[in-house]
Amino acid sequence: MGDLEERDRRYVWHPFTQMSDWMDSQPVVIERGEGNYLIDTEGNRYLDGISSMWVNLHGHDHPKLRRAIHEQLDRIAHSTLLGLASVPSIEVAERLVRLAPEGLTRCFFSDNGSTAMEVAIKLAFQYWQQRGDPDSVRRTRFVALRDAYHGDTLGAVSLGGVTSFHDSFRPLTFATLRAENSYCYRCPYGLEHPACDLHCLESLEGILAKHGDEVAAVVVEPVMQAPAGMIPFPEGWLRRARSLCDEAGTLLITDEVATGFGRTGRMFACEHEGVTPDLMALAKGMTAGFLPLAATLVTEELFEAFLGPVQAGRQFFHGHSYTGNALACAATLANLEIFEEERVLERVARTGEYLGERLEALESLPSVGNIRRRGLMAGVELVRDRDTKARFDAADRIAHLVCSAMRRRGVILRPLGDTVVVMPPLSVSEAEIDHLTGALAECIAEVTGA
Ligand SMILES: Cc1ncc(COP(=O)(O)O)c(C=O)c1O
Secondary structure (H helix, E strand, O other): OOHHHHHHHHHOOOOOOOHHHHHOOOOOOEEEEEOOEEEEOOOOEEEEOOHHHHOOOOOOOOHHHHHHHHHHHHHOOOOOOOOOOOHHHHHHHHHHHHHOOOOEEEEEEEOOHHHHHHHHHHHHHHHHHOOOOHHHHHOOEEEEEOOOOOOOOHHHHHHOOOHHHHHHHHHHOOOOEEEOOOOHHHOOOOOOOOOOOOOOHHHHHHHHHHHHHHEEEEEEOOOEEOOOOOEEOOOOHHHHHHHHHHHHOOEEEEEOOOOOOOOOOOOOHHHHHOOOOOEEEEOHHHHOOOOOOEEEEEEHHHHHOOOOOHHHOOOOOOOOOOOOOHHHHHHHHHHHHHHHHOOHHHHHHHHHHHHHHHHHHHHHOOOEEEEEEEOOEEEEEEOOEOOOOEOOOHHHOHHHHHHHHHHHOOEEOEEEOOEEEEOOOOOOOHHHHHHHHHHHHHHHHHHHOO
16 A cells, blocks of 8 residues: 555544445545546546546636636735635626526625525524514524435535435434425335326425425525436426425525536426525536635625614624635636536536436346436436335445446546435546446446346
8 A cells, every 4th residue: 555545544534434444445546537537646547437526627727727726826825704805706706696597696605515605594594583574583493304414514414305414413403394305216106207296295385385484595506416417307396396485485405516517407407496585595617626726606685685774783793704716717607608608508418418318228127126317417326226225235336336446447436325326527438428337337246246
């Protein structure tokens, strides 16, 4: 084992990782990036099939992004947004408001998806506390969905519904009302879309009927619950959820941390259903995967509830040291220009379809239970028995084994439970999709013995 691997094992504590396992493993140490490839210290090349945890959009060395960051660095790397404004943050806020669904008019910056959601939770809460009508102060509760994931800070964990990630922290978190999601492949009602007429939404409807006047906001990941294992919402779900929020007079928060910036084929996933949320969280692809930056966009009505004399204390008491970082904002501006100049969304429409066709070929493998895709985000759920949809034993770590086998074929993927996530950069080529899906077929067959 090389010196770097040894020092990694000795000093670095990796996220979401059993370190006993890690310390027995042979870590791959990434040194460089070239296009959609990661290159390790031994010179091995890996196709970045998960966009470095869903952040990278245009490859690792896009010249426009590199230039924009260098040019910004020649001016200034960072200055605070507390008491000062900065050139690139103004430009980013304006561009985002123009791009976002109509009605979102203000931009609050933070640094990552969890903080963008933390900001959304606190803004929604404080909005009702100071809106001025006496009943609204009762709106202190949040509705989130089964299997929800909104980040790892405690507010976001309170919304979270993934047993293995969240349950051990419950004593530290606030209680959330939990509505059904739309895991059509394993529909708990035994129904099929579209004949079901979105029966699963009756759960949200029931919660709002009972608790509607206590609810500050309903929180959803629009179009695809990605960290839950790529669970897409059926057509019409988000639109109807928006109407239910309106009827209950509550806010809708959409978490576009994973789905935003072209992932689903539209700039923002809400656009698929013509929905404007009251608050929208953005992160991950915001800088095309070059630097940490996040934003929470809100409506004018929400913003106005925070206005008043300083002494009234209605301001939003929240902010991070690196909020609106200038280098990261420069990357976002370059990112948005790349979307226009390279007609990225048109390309994603084509490559997304192509990925879908190539993934369909996996259906011939008996352990492939369900393939789910929106744009360039996809999941392949593996099952022990396709007819009964019986799962593998968790201890088998079947999707993990497939991802390990993929690594030996030069592709980096990561599992979520028994689902293999496929989420390459938006710049992925058809040849790279061929390589990825071909290797995936071989690895699933090899690992499952079929
Ligand atoms: C939907 C969603 N929300 C929030 C987060 C948290 O983002 P971050 O890891 O940047 O804190 C993630 C991260 O995977 C996510 O997928």
